[in-house]
Amino acid sequence: MGMWLFLFTELLLFGGLFIVYMVYRSLNPESFLLASFELDVAMGTFNTVVLLVSSMTIAMSITAIQTGNAKKSIFLLYTTLGLAIVFLIVKYFEWSAKIHHGLFPGFEVYDNLPPGESLFFFLYFFMTGLHALHIIIGGIIISVVIYRTKKGLVNKEKYTLTENAGLYWHLVDLIWIYLFPLFYLIH
Amino acid sequence: MHITSYKDHFSTLIALLLLTVITVVISVFGANLRSLSVFTALLIATVKVIVVAYYFMHLKYDKKIYTWLVLIVAILFVSFAVLTSIEYLNR
Amino acid sequence: MTSTALNLNYLQAKKGIFSWIFSVDHKRIGLLYLYSLITFFLVGATLGVLMRLELLNPGKDLFEAQTYNQIFTMHGVIMIFLFIIPSIPAVFGNFFLPIMLGTDDVSFPRLNLLSWWIYIIGAIMALSTLLFGDGPADTGWTFYAPYSVKTGTNVTMSVLAAFVLGFSSILTGLNFIVTIHRLKTPGMTFLKMPLFAWALYATSWIQLLATPIIGITLLMIVAERVFGVGLFDPSIGGDPILYQHLFWIYSHPAVYIMALPAFGIISELLPTFSNRTIFGYKAIAFSSLAIAFVGYFVWGHHMFTSGMSGPARIIYSIMTFLVAIPTAIKVFNWVATLYKGSIDVQPPLLYALGFIFQFMIGGLSGLVLGALATDIHLHDTYFVVGHFHYVMFGGTGFAFFGALHYWYPKIWGRMYNKLVANIAFFILFIGFNMLYFPMMIAGLMGMPRRYYDYLPEFHLPNMISTFGSWVLAIGLLLMLGNLIAGFRRKREKIARNPWGTGITLEWQTLSPPPVANFDRMPVLPKDGPYDYDHKPEIKE
Numbered sequence: 001m002g003m004w005l006f007l008f009t010e011l012l013l014f015g016g017l018f019i020v021y022m023v024y025r026s027l028n029p030e031s032f033l034l035a036s037f038e039l040d041v042a043m044g045t046f047n048t049v050v051l052l053v054s055s056m057t058i059a060m061s062i063t064a065i066q067t068g069n070a071k072k073s074i075f076l077l078y079t080t081l082g083l084a085i086v087f088l089i090v091k092y093f094e095w096s097a098k099i100h101h102g103l104f105p106g107f108e109v110y111d112n113l114p115p116g117e118s119l120f121f122f123l124y125f126f127m128t129g130l131h132a133l134h135i136i137i138g139g140i141i142i143s144v145v146i147y148r149t150k151k152g153l154v155n156k157e158k159y160t161l162t163e164n165a166g167l168y169w170h171l172v173d174l175i176w177i178y179l180f181p182l183f184y185l186i187h
Numbered sequence: 188m189h190i191t192s193y194k195d196h197f198s199t200l201i202a203l204l205l206l207t208v209i210t211v212v213i214s215v216f217g218a219n220l221r222s223l224s225v226f227t228a229l230l231i232a233t234v235k236v237i238v239v240a241y242y243f244m245h246l247k248y249d250k251k252i253y254t255w256l257v258l259i260v261a262i263l264f265v266s267f268a269v270l271t272s273i274e275y276l277n278r
Numbered sequence: 279m280t281s282t283a284l285n286l287n288y289l290q291a292k293k294g295i296f297s298w299i300f301s302v303d304h305k306r307i308g309l310l311y312l313y314s315l316i317t318f319f320l321v322g323a324t325l326g327v328l329m330r331l332e333l334l335n336p337g338k339d340l341f342e343a344q345t346y347n348q349i350f351t352m353h354g355v356i357m358i359f360l361f362i363i364p365s366i367p368a369v370f371g372n373f374f375l376p377i378m379l380g381t382d383d384v385s386f387p388r389l390n391l392l393s394w395w396i397y398i399i400g401a402i403m404a405l406s407t408l409l410f411g412d413g414p415a416d417t418g419w420t421f422y423a424p425y426s427v428k429t430g431t432n433v434t435m436s437v438l439a440a441f442v443l444g445f446s447s448i449l450t451g452l453n454f455i456v457t458i459h460r461l462k463t464p465g466m467t468f469l470k471m472p473l474f475a476w477a478l479y480a481t482s483w484i485q486l487l488a489t490p491i492i493g494i495t496l497l498m499i500v501a502e503r504v505f506g507v508g509l510f511d512p513s514i515g516g517d518p519i520l521y522q523h524l525f526w527i528y529s530h531p532a533v534y535i536m537a538l539p540a541f542g543i544i545s546e547l548l549p550t551f552s553n554r555t556i557f558g559y560k561a562i563a564f565s566s567l568a569i570a571f572v573g574y575f576v577w578g579h580h581m582f583t584s585g586m587s588g589p590a591r592i593i594y595s596i597m598t599f600l601v602a603i604p605t606a607i608k609v610f611n612w613v614a615t616l617y618k619g620s621i622d623v624q625p626p627l628l629y630a631l632g633f634i635f636q637f638m639i640g641g642l643s644g645l646v647l648g649a650l651a652t653d654i655h656l657h658d659t660y661f662v663v664g665h666f667h668y669v670m671f672g673g674t675g676f677a678f679f680g681a682l683h684y685w686y687p688k689i690w691g692r693m694y695n696k697l698v699a700n701i702a703f704f705i706l707f708i709g710f711n712m713l714y715f716p717m718m719i720a721g722l723m724g725m726p727r728r729y730y731d732y733l734p735e736f737h738l739p740n741m742i743s744t745f746g747s748w749v750l751a752i753g754l755l756l757m758l759g760n761l762i763a764g765f766r767r768k769r770e771k772i773a774r775n776p777w778g779t780g781i782t783l784e785w786q787t788l789s790p791p792p793v794a795n796f797d798r799m800p801v802l803p804k805d806g807p808y809d810y811d812h813k814p815e816i817k818e
Binding site: 001002005006008009010012013014015016017019020023024027028105106114115116118119122126 | 385386448452455456459460486487488489490491493494495498501505506507508509514515516517520523524527
Binding site: 260263267270271273277 | 487491519523527574575578586587588589590593
């Protein structure tokens with residue numbers, strides 16, 4: 001229950017940003033559209049798929065530990081972690097491409113953008129950045145679960161930690177499910 | 188206590204991937220229906236979220252109170268968005 | 279259980295400062311909060327006295343305009359984030375919620391300790407703004423954009439401090455919700471829970487759900503100051519009203535975080551000192567939830583003059599009137615509890631009565647402000663200042679003092695001098711009303727707030743108000759001095775139920791309680807927490 005309550009706080013935290021996005025998109029529809037062409041739909045879609053698969057693998061890791069198969073659980077957790085790293089690598093490429101084009105606050109191209117477009121990019125970096133931070137935190141949590149499962153502290157009788165890690169990870173996936181269409185699929 | 192099978196988890200993933208494909212296709216090829224496509228994209232995203240919550244996050248098999256809590260929080264957030272929108276739309 | 283745990287109370291069990299600041303005992307954590315809170319309250323109160331000194335006479339008396347702005351900003355930040363919001367839940371909630379539920383601690387004791395540590399870190403951050411750069415923020419505790427994103431004062435640090443403090447609040451709320459759901463003693467259902475627990479439950483939901491919004495909003499202020507993005511700065515395409523929306527989406531529910539626990543305290547004090555059951559238990563319990571719920575939808579009433587759209591303003595005004603209804607229900611029920619009760623006039627009861635009187639004034643003045651037409655004239659005047667001090671200080675503040683006097687013998691196993699306590703109450707009461715009532719009048723006359731100077735026609739109410747602040751200060755010092763002196767009074771052992779008429783579970787255990795809270799299994803009254811007809815017989 002504690003983890004669900006914590007998830008509610010995360011939902012509202014990102015929720016505030018979604019409201020800001022909603023307001024500024026409605027005020028600057030063409031700018032947002034224009035700016036969104038800089039984003040690569042293929043990479044965004046790929047990352048979406050990566051996270052969805054990782055949600056499945058972590059859910060499966062719970063099934064594994066519930067049926068007493070610690071080895072399989074650990075394997076699935078490693079897979080989830082691996083997918084997380086893939087996501088972050090893709091993100092890194094996306095971000096560095098934009099920064100290379102000067103599209104980051106403080107860089108020349110960005111500073112000369114009209115307000116609507118600069119807002120789009122700022123929100124893009126802020127929201128995907130905050131999201132990436134949560135992926136990293138999620139990765140750490142998953143690593144802790146792997147460690148404790150290996151030590152036998154997490155097992156068929158006591159696997160609340162795995163469930164909580166799963167819930168947190170699904171939240172990270174959920175947020176991306178909304179981020180993806182709002183930033184990449186404006187057409 | 189309900190344990191979801193690997194098969195069920197996999198089926199859930201397939202459903203989610205399908206919905207993703209639909210979203211991308213609609214937005215890439217349905218460009219003329221601009222505002223409708225925003226709404227549709229968000230609608231499909233919401234469906235995906237419900238699928239993740241219900242199956243991956245096990246809400247379907249947990250005590251009803253958790254579903255209620257999630258609903259209340261969702262309604263709360265939506266009302267913030269709605270009230271704020273009402274304010275902006277009337278300027 | 280070892281004999282040490284049985285014979286020693288929680289104060290004696292382990293000694294030394296490290297056993298306190300690393301304690302996971304909810305009772306010790308409650309006291310850690312109490313001592314920190316009172317310290318910060320005194321700092322905030324001193325700032326208030328300084329403000330009143332400047333406002334004694336028109337013209338510049340002591341401070342430059344910007345210094346005055348910094349003072350009232352610090353005063354607000356300290357009083358709101360370091361004192362009122364944590365106050366009752368962090369001190370009395372932590373100490374008594376588990377005991378009232380008949381259990382031995384909260385669900386996550388280590389998280390509880392972390393909450394306190396985060397609070398201290400946030401407090402240090404907030405106070406540090408005094409020490410570097412251009413000094414503390416001068417924006418008002420509301421940090422309105424665009425000024426807050428442009429001013430050179432230490433807004434970033436203040437705002438980050440508030441962000442950190444928000445986590446403390448969220449974690450406490452989370453802990454209480456799980457505790458209430460999971461750890462109620464067998465036989466205690468939700469509808470057999472004391473009303474203080476109900477109040478904490480409703481408050482915890484607000485802490486949990488509303489605080490993240492201000493968290494992200496404050497981060498956006500920092501981002502705008504650092505990156506100059508244009509989120510809230512109109513000169514680069516931002517909307518300052520958006521900031522106000524986001525700020526008040528939290529800060530309005532925040533005032534219910536301040537008020538609801540105080541309502542819970544009053545619901546505990548009145549049955550005890552009327553020696554009869556509370557009138558309308560279910561109404562009071564559910565009205566707490568109603569207030570929490572409706573309170574999420576009224577935030578726009580802080581923004582009536584901001585440039586917000588017309589239809590939105592009407593909606594917020596209507597919602598504001600709605601939220602007053604469950605509050606009024608509580609007041610009626612409290613008065614009905616006193617009616618035909620066997621009244622025992624003790625210091626805690628005086629504070630409860632003071633609360634009812636002052637909260638009524640504050641609440642009714644809130645309706646005046648909630649009405650769109652009158653608010654246009656009264657927004658940002660001293661009427662508003664009077665209103666919120668009546669509810670937050672005359673209301674929650676007095677409830678806090680009342681709780682302190684009520685549970686004092688239970689917490690420390692000592693007793694203070696009741697005569698001095700009563701005298702201190704009267705001085706406080708007179709000082710408080712002398713300080714804040716003239717503000718209502720000055721506001722109606724048109725005096726604006728947050729200015730270090732004012733027109734000569736406002737001199738009289740300001741003078742009375744400043745004299746009132748001195749009377750209040752004397753009352754506060756007398757009250758606190760008396761409570762501290764109570765530690766040293768040599769008295770006989772304090773009974774389990776020193777007031778005689780307490781019925782909630784904390785009055786069944788020893789004063790002070792043992793480490794594990796109870797030395798005997800608590801006995802629930804038959805028909806509910808205030809079943810005075812079937813009060814369990816408790817031997818010493």
